[in-house]
């Protein structure tokens with residue numbers, strides 16, 4: 471069984487993907503890490519993010535085993551990821567790896583922006599996880615403050631809210647694999663749902679898709 475989970479930044483899709491993977495004992499791939507990995511290398515080496523050829527070459531040589539999720543969760547990496555993710559050749563370079571992961575025997579859970587539309591359109595279960603921009607910014611803000619990356623001030627919350635709005639616009643507005651609700655996907659709005667009830671809703675949607 472393939473479970474495809476898409477949604478905007480900080481909607482809780484990764485949390486639900488990990489919980490569903492544990493529940494069904496399936497391997498999980500956070501596909502955002504791939505784009506974050508490319509973005510991080512571009513930043514570390516001082517390459518302009520709009521250099522498509524370099525970003526493509528980095529994507530072609532990306533090794534899943536080298537991706538350090540903790541290091542890739544920073545604010546600037548998320549922003550860089552969304553810039554390089556808009557380059558078609560970068561997406562193309564990361565396609566085979568994701569399709570191979572999705573098609574492994576026994577199934578898999580993948581989360582990202584284009585899982586149900588491009589990577590695994592035949593997935594048995596498709597979820598689109600969302601929440602209001604303000605709630606998503608609150609979640610991301612708490613995460614960044616908790617890690618000591620941001621000061622706990624109203625100004626830094628506003629900066630995170632602006633980041634979220636910019637990333638939503640870029641991810642939804644790009645020509646190649648924009649973030650959309652795939653046909654047949656179940657939309658779960660977690661604005662007013664804590665993690666447990668959100669997981670219960672996600673599990674119910676997967677069970678319904680399997681019937």
Ligand SMILES: Nc1ncnc2c1ncn2[C@@H]1O[C@H](COP(=O)(O)OP(=O)(O)O)[C@@H](O)[C@H]1O
Nearest residue numbers: 479480481482483484485609660663664665668
């Ligand atoms: N339903 C929820 N209610 C409150 N906080 C949540 C909820 N789902 C996730 N979170 C928290 O919000 C942050 C972002 O969640 P995450 O799953 O990483 O989102 P995404 O993968 O969509 O970026 C994390 O700190 C997570 O613990």
Ligand SMILES: Nc1ccn([C@@H]2O[C@H](COP(=O)(O)OP(=O)(O)O)[C@@H](O)[C@H]2O)c(=O)n1
Nearest residue numbers: 478479480501502505551552555582583584
């Ligand atoms: N399948 C995917 C996953 C991520 N991405 C891009 O990578 C960026 C970072 O993704 P992420 O899932 O790690 O970001 P968060 O939702 O955790 O903030 C997104 O803003 C997208 O631009 C994508 O284009 N396609």
